[in-house]
Amino acid sequence: MANITRYDPFNLDSVFDDFFKGFLVRPMALEGVPKAPEIKxxxxxxxxxxxxxxxxxxxxxxxxxxxxxxxxVSISAEVKKESEEKEGEKVLRSERYFGRVARSFSLGSDIDEANATAKYTDGVLELVLPKKAASSAKRLTIS
Incomplete structure (x- = not known):
């Protein structure tokens, strides 16, 4: 069954809503501009x-x-990216990115920094962060 709606020619809100729907909302990507790297x-x-x-x-x-x-835990890196294509003496394309990327996050337990390890292989940083042993609460006597 079809929905029946009433059209109001003097209701300009719906006209502008339809006209601007999605305008300046869609992400715009610039072609050829190098994107800043992210830490995933x-x-x-x-x-x-x-x-x-x-x-x-x-x-x-x-x-x-x-x-x-x-x-x-905080991870930061200095990124230096250069790419250049040449044909004879004329540079046809050049892409560069220099900067710092960083990421910080909190974990549920404190970390034992003395036994933590880090390994970087093939573009992947692997951290093993041992949890600290839970400290036992000390009961105080009231005098």
Whole structure:
């Protein structure tokens, strides 16, 4: 069965809603402009540790910095990307990106910084972050 609607020719709201629907809402991509890299990651947990796998392609391991403060982990990297295509003396295309990318997140438990390990292979940073042993609460006697 068809829906019946009443048309109001003096209701300009619906005209403008239809006209501007999607206008300036759709993401615009500029062709040929290099996109700033992002750190994409997977975080898994077991009883003893967290494992973080972060994708940071095209970065030297000397340019990656990881810091752990309690249950907060911060990963930052200095990205240097250059690509150039030449034909004779005339540069036809040149793409460059220099900058810093960073990502911070909090975990459910504090991290044992002394036993944490980091490994960077094929553009993937793998962190093994052991959980700190739960400290037992100390009961105080009131005098």
């Amino acid at each position: 990651m997977d975080v898994t947990e077991n009883d003893k540790a967290y494992t973080v796998k972060a994708e940071i392609p095209g970065v030297k391991k000397e340019d990656i910095h990881v810091s752990v403060d309690g249950n907060t």
